[in-house]
Amino acid sequence: xxxxxxxxxxxxxxxxxxxxxxxxxxxxxxxxxxxxxxxxxxxxxxxxxxxxxxxxxxxxxxxxxxxxxxxxxxxxxxxxxxxxxxxxxxxxxxxxxxxxxxxxxxxxxxxxxxxxxxxxxxxxxxxxxxxxxxxxxxxxxxxxxxxxxxxxxxxxxxxxxxxxxxxxxxxxxxxxxxxxxxxxxxxxxxxxxxxxxxxxxxxxxxxxxxxxxxxxxxxxxxxxxxxxxxxxxxxxxxxxxxxxxxxxxxxxxxxxxxxxxxxxxxxxxxxxxxxxxxxxxxxxxxxxxxxxxxxxxxxxxxxxxxxxxxxxxxxxxxxxxxxxxxxxxxxxxxxxxxxxxxxxxxxxxxxxxxxxxxxxxxxxxxxxxxxxxxxxxxxxxxxxxxxxxxxxxxxxxxxxx
Amino acid sequence: xxxxxxxxxxxxxxxxxxxxxxxxxxxxxxxxxxxxxxxxxxxxxxxxxxxxxxxxxxxxxxxxxxxxxxxxxxxxxxxxxxxxxxxxxxxxxxxxxxxxxxxxxxxxxxxxxxxxxxxxxxxxxxxxxxxxxxxxxxxxxxxxxxxxxxxxxxxxxxxxxxxxxxxxxxxxxxxxxxxxxxxxxxxxxxxxxxxxxxxxxxxxxxxxxxxxxxxxxxxxxxxxxxxxxxxxxxxxxxxxxxxxxxxxxxxxxxxxxxxxxxxxxxxxxxxxxxxxxxxxxxxxxxxxxxxxxxxxxxxxxxxxxxxxxxxxxxxxxxxxxxxxxxxxxxxxxxxxxxxxxxxxxxxxxxxxxxxxxxxxxxxxxxxxxxxxxxxxxxxxxxxxxxxxxxxxxxxxxxxxx
Numbered sequence: 001x002x003x004x005x006x007x008x009x010x011x012x013x014x015x016x017x018x019x020x021x022x023x024x025x026x027x028x029x030x031x032x033x034x035x036x037x038x039x040x041x042x043x044x045x046x047x048x049x050x051x052x053x054x055x056x057x058x059x060x061x062x063x064x065x066x067x068x069x070x071x072x073x074x075x076x077x078x079x080x081x082x083x084x085x086x087x088x089x090x091x092x093x094x095x096x097x098x099x100x101x102x103x104x105x106x107x108x109x110x111x112x113x114x115x116x117x118x119x120x121x122x123x124x125x126x127x128x129x130x131x132x133x134x135x136x137x138x139x140x141x142x143x144x145x146x147x148x149x150x151x152x153x154x155x156x157x158x159x160x161x162x163x164x165x166x167x168x169x170x171x172x173x174x175x176x177x178x179x180x181x182x183x184x185x186x187x188x189x190x191x192x193x194x195x196x197x198x199x200x201x202x203x204x205x206x207x208x209x210x211x212x213x214x215x216x217x218x219x220x221x222x223x224x225x226x227x228x229x230x231x232x233x234x235x236x237x238x239x240x241x242x243x244x245x246x247x248x249x250x251x252x253x254x255x256x257x258x259x260x261x262x263x264x265x266x267x268x269x270x271x272x273x274x275x276x277x278x279x280x281x282x283x284x285x286x287x288x289x290x291x292x293x294x295x296x297x298x299x300x301x302x303x304x305x306x307x308x309x310x311x312x313x314x315x316x317x318x319x320x321x322x323x324x325x326x327x328x329x330x331x332x333x334x335x336x337x338x339x340x341x342x343x344x345x346x347x348x349x350x351x352x353x354x355x356x357x358x359x360x361x362x363x364x365x366x367x368x369x370x371x372x373x374x375x376x377x378x379x380x381x382x383x384x385x386x387x388x389x390x391x392x393x394x395x396x397x398x399x400x401x
Numbered sequence: 402x403x404x405x406x407x408x409x410x411x412x413x414x415x416x417x418x419x420x421x422x423x424x425x426x427x428x429x430x431x432x433x434x435x436x437x438x439x440x441x442x443x444x445x446x447x448x449x450x451x452x453x454x455x456x457x458x459x460x461x462x463x464x465x466x467x468x469x470x471x472x473x474x475x476x477x478x479x480x481x482x483x484x485x486x487x488x489x490x491x492x493x494x495x496x497x498x499x500x501x502x503x504x505x506x507x508x509x510x511x512x513x514x515x516x517x518x519x520x521x522x523x524x525x526x527x528x529x530x531x532x533x534x535x536x537x538x539x540x541x542x543x544x545x546x547x548x549x550x551x552x553x554x555x556x557x558x559x560x561x562x563x564x565x566x567x568x569x570x571x572x573x574x575x576x577x578x579x580x581x582x583x584x585x586x587x588x589x590x591x592x593x594x595x596x597x598x599x600x601x602x603x604x605x606x607x608x609x610x611x612x613x614x615x616x617x618x619x620x621x622x623x624x625x626x627x628x629x630x631x632x633x634x635x636x637x638x639x640x641x642x643x644x645x646x647x648x649x650x651x652x653x654x655x656x657x658x659x660x661x662x663x664x665x666x667x668x669x670x671x672x673x674x675x676x677x678x679x680x681x682x683x684x685x686x687x688x689x690x691x692x693x694x695x696x697x698x699x700x701x702x703x704x705x706x707x708x709x710x711x712x713x714x715x716x717x718x719x720x721x722x723x724x725x726x727x728x729x730x731x732x733x734x735x736x737x738x739x740x741x742x743x744x745x746x747x748x749x750x751x752x753x754x755x756x757x758x759x760x761x762x763x764x765x766x767x768x769x770x771x772x773x774x775x776x777x778x779x780x781x782x783x784x785x786x787x788x789x790x791x792x793x794x795x796x797x798x799x800x801x802x
Contacts, residue, residue, distance in 0.1 A: 048727070049723065049726035049727045050726045050727075050731065050732070050734065051722050051723060051725060051726030051734045051750075052726070078719070080719065080723075081719060081722055081734070081747070081750055081751055081752065082751060082752070083735070083749070083750065083751045115717075115719060116717075116718075116719020116720070116722070116723060117718060117719040117722075117747065117751070117752040118752065119752075224726075224727050225723060226719075226722075226723050226726065304705070316516075316517075317517075317518060318479070318481065318482060318516060318517020318518040318627075319517070321452050321482055321517070321518075321627075322450065322452060322481075322517060322626060322627050324452060325450035325451045325452030325453070325625075325627065326449070326450045326451075326625050330451065331451070333451065333452045333482070334484070346482070346518065348484070349452075349482055349484065350482055350483060350484045350518065351482065351483070351518040351519065351520075390791045
């Protein structure tokens with residue numbers, strides 16, 4: 001597998017384009033369309049928040065047959081908590097896109113991100129859809145990556161190429177996050193394209209597993225926004241031997257590539273957390289099972305106190321073990337070893353005689369690794385996040401203005 | 402029921418004292434003792450964090466018989482994650498206190514709060530215990546209230562008097578909190594004294610219910626520190642007709658007074674959250690059941706985004722309904738009305754046509770009420786918290802130094 005240039009238009013048969021519809025600010029991309037030249041296998045993973053935008057329900061309905069051909073998205077307005085009008089507007093987005101592209105509205109998926117509780121400025125939206133749909137091209141991917149940004153500081157794109165039975169296959173993706181990296185803090189959107197020929201059920205299962213290992217490890221499951229969605233289109237144009245459950249080797253290769261792409265984007269999202277100065281990686285190793293390792297890693301990465309301590313360069317490992325303790329996972333505290341980078345700070349659940357200076361130095365790195373060894377089994381999990389800074393508060397104190 | 406001066410020594414037969422043992426800084430109270438002149442009925446509610454300090458286990462053990470006579474506490478060091486040495490030191494605190502007071506060490510309860518993972522400076526602790534125990538007095542309560550403070554800006558004391566069958570009975574209490582008001586963010590300690598004559602099982606049940614309505618409503622259940630504890634001593638010196646399950650009227654009066662005391666302290670803790678400028682009260686009304694109302698209230702009060710919006714004076718009600726949605730409680734989003742103070746901002750789950758200026762003005766008040774009407778039943782719950790400010794980050798970025 002190798003990383004290649006580009007993102008969602010790197011796989012064969014995909015085109016994309018963004019447009020400035022003045023939903024956000026003047027001259028900012030805020031509408032985007034992703035299009036496959038043929039109808040594709042498709043799957044989605046969505047927010048579990050019971051307050052959800054109409055676009056989520058429309059995606060679920062349109063994906064009931066496991067196929068789709070285009071995605072339309074806007075930023076600047078989440079179209080959530082907007083009732084019947086909101087549902088009508090989201091459907092209008094799929095219809096307008098379908099009409100220009102000459103496809104069935106039910107093959108168009110829709111996503112929105114931004115402020116909750118305001119109606120979409122449909123006139124602007126439709127102008128944006130018109131502009132994007134009429135200018136689709138293989139070079140339009142970066143405009144869509146820009147069009148989905150809200151408080152993100154940089155666009156997030158990645159693409160890889162790998163082989164299935166000697167046939168080159170590509171996966172490309174874009175994402176947006178920010179908001180202190182909790183999806184509850186802002187919408188997380190991920191759009192993935194691939195030219196792989198893959199069975200619909202396999203595609204769906206691979207996506208869910210990959211989301212568990214990536215985007216769900218920069219969040220706490222129950223903390224989800226009204227609009228979170230990760231969508232994938234697989235158009236089979238690579239012409240590989242079909243990936244399905246009778247082809248475990250191919251399936252494993254696809255899963256590995258998909259995980260790489262999603263983890264790469266998840267880490268970019270974490271690093272770009274609002275006000276962040278550091279990417280924090282929490283590695284939980286030697287756990288009894290994966291679920292336990294994930295719970296502990298997520299609990300530590302979600303702790304405001306751990307985040308603030310990293311911001312302050314304070315090797316306060318007590319906050320780490322405290323966050324482990326309320327994670328909901330059982331473990332033997334007397335077996336826990338904790339490392340900040342190379343520096344062991346706790347052993348057998350107690351303070352280890354470490355150099356405060358060396359530990360402080362580890363916290364000055366841009367990328368900080370907190371390693372937690374449970375000494376209880378062979379399973380592991382990794383979670384990613386960022387520090388909590390003054391700027392996080394500043395950004396969120398007056399987000400709407 | 403009336404509020405009276407003082408706190409833990411307001412009920413008959415209680416004495417208290419604090420001491421400066423230089424565990425925190427020079428000339429700061431950091432050791433305290435609370436003492437009843439007779440052996441008392443006693444009960445406790447503790448952290449659910451599986452990483453917990455030895456003092457929690459010692460309290461549980463010493464309260465197995467439902468009685469105690471004294472409480473010894475220190476701030477500046479939590480004596481958590483300190484292994485066998487920590488257990489030994491916590492026992493030493495009970496023994497030293499018991500010896501001076503001439504009581505059984507098993508009748509002494511112990512609590513600690515402060516940094517995790519450092520051994521207690523036992524020499525200082527013992528000097529502090531000696532000074533406090535030899536100077537117990539009815540006027541020492543405020544010194545103990547000061548001795549349990551960590552980043553708290555002001556001590557928290559309250560006392561009330563009420564009548565059981567025409568006999569005056571008193572309850573007094575002190576507490577400490579801070580740490581952005583989540584008990585996971587810092588230890589929550591509460592110490593309550595009463596001269597009521599009350600059955601041991603009733604006392605325990607009343608305390609648990611009262612904690613559910615007060616301290617647990619400024620927190621999320623799973624987010625607990627290593628040292629949280631609320632302890633109560635009831636020494637029966639008021640001479641009232643015994644409160645037990647055969648005396649429902651007396652029991653209800655006691656519960657009401659205990660709730661008043663604990664809610665008063667809980668609100669003080671919320672207002673004194675690190676860096677806080679506002680006390681936020683979230684009222685959930687017309688819920689199908691109490692548990693649902695509590696879950697939703699706690700979820701909203703715990704949202705960093707809601708807290709930051711209040712700090713910024715931004716009437717961003719979408720963040721409120723979003724936090725409701727991931728609370729884990731089921732509700733009909735189309736029936737939800739939301740008010741900021743007097744201003745209705747959402748109706749039937751959608752934006753209500755409100756004046757941004759009036760809503761902004763509501764958020765300038767020191768005390769802010771967010772009312773959520775579920776229009777689904779007759780139950781309610783209230784939660785308290787504070788805004789998220791720059792100062793919260795500042796305080797927590799370098800807590801240890």
